[in-house]
Amino acid sequence: MPIRIVRQDITKMKADAIVNAANSSLLGGGGVDGAIHAAAGPELLAECRTLGGCKTGEAKITRGYRLPCKFVIHTVGPVWQGGKNGERSQLRSCYINSLALARKAGCETVAFPLISSGVYGYPKAEALSVAVDSAREFLDSDDSDMTVYIVIFDKAAYRIGEKLFKDIEEYIDDRYAEWHVNARSEMLRMPMAAENIHEADFTVCSPMPTKSFDKSSLTDAVSKLDESFSEMLLRKIDERGISDSQCYKKANIDRKLFSKIRSDKNYRPSKPTAIAFAVALELPLSETREMLEKAGFALSHSSKFDIIIEYFIEHGNYNIFEINEALFAFDQSLLGA
Ligand code: APR
Helix, strand or coil: CCCCEECCCHHHCCCEEEEECCCCCCHHHCCHHHHHHHHHHHHHHHHHHHCCCCCEEEEEEEEECCCCCCEEEEEEECCCCCCCHHHHHHHHHHHHHHHHHHCCCCCCCECCCCCCCCCCCHHHHHHHHHHHHHHHHHHHHHHCCCCCEECCHHHHHCCHHHHHHHHHHHHHHHHHHHHHHHHHHHCCCCCCCCCEEEEEEEECCCCCCCCCCCCCHHHHHHHHCCCCCHHHHHHHHHHHCHHHHHHHHHCCCCCCHHHHHHCCCCCCCCCCHHHHHHHHHHCHHHHHHHHHHHCCCCCCCCCHHHHHHHHHHHCCCCCCHHHHHHHHHCCCCCCCC
């Protein structure tokens, strides 16, 4: 997944480079700046002293010293002043310039905090949206297989509206409860409920006579395989009139994985990958179920993750970012994460 959103302390990330939300002096501070300097040790500050500061929107690179990463890229985000002073474009530059430096240093993985969303007051949800959009813009223009981690340190970064949260909660309760009621009644309908089985009931019986199977009918059945997941995916891409890269980028799936799926018609993706493609293709629920089935999965009402995905598809909302906000709010793993 080229862009992954993770909940973590960035000083623990084993990425090739982590990005520091610094100030223009580059001489340390509080927040993530303070945490990075504390974890890297005094050598980091010593190297920062040689850099001569950094302008807002620009980025400079140092070694990682005692951190588990090779490099630290220091960038200075804009101070939020209401959004009408070019803050968005300056924040975008932080990401683009940091990624350009990372690529120049040969990094394959880069981890960002939510720049400017702490002391500098940038609203968290917008800061996250700029982070995702800028990373996607850079990765779209860049043919390197870099993976960008967006590291969320506190839940406040993902605040979905109260109404949306309540809607989804009711939707989950209706289906989750219904599933559990059905599952229990299913179990009670079993021919011999567990508590009725007694030792004496076990009689040794000869194995059931098996019907010798007719090889030709089995070969015939196997030859009539349905369309595979990969075949349906490629057919849907053609029907939508989009390119392969538009599809896998929207699904937040990396190029290597997509070419595996394209070249092997029997390729079995993971469930999150299959769902990410269904969302990227904006399939209705019936076709989403069909595509998942071809990968060997179903949307189950025993899983909050599945019910939330179903909620968004039923409401025609295929915005992976908003879906992730909801999944995050319900402590579920994220699409593309
Ligand atoms: N790991 C990941 N993210 C973190 C961590 C951490 N250990 N600590 C804080 N954060 C998050 C915050 O929750 C916030 O979402 O980093 C984001 C950026 O917050 P700040 O660190 O306050 O950075 P910023 O808003 O860009 O302000 C920069 O603050 O620390 C000073 O010297 C810095 O003057 C500069 C200003």
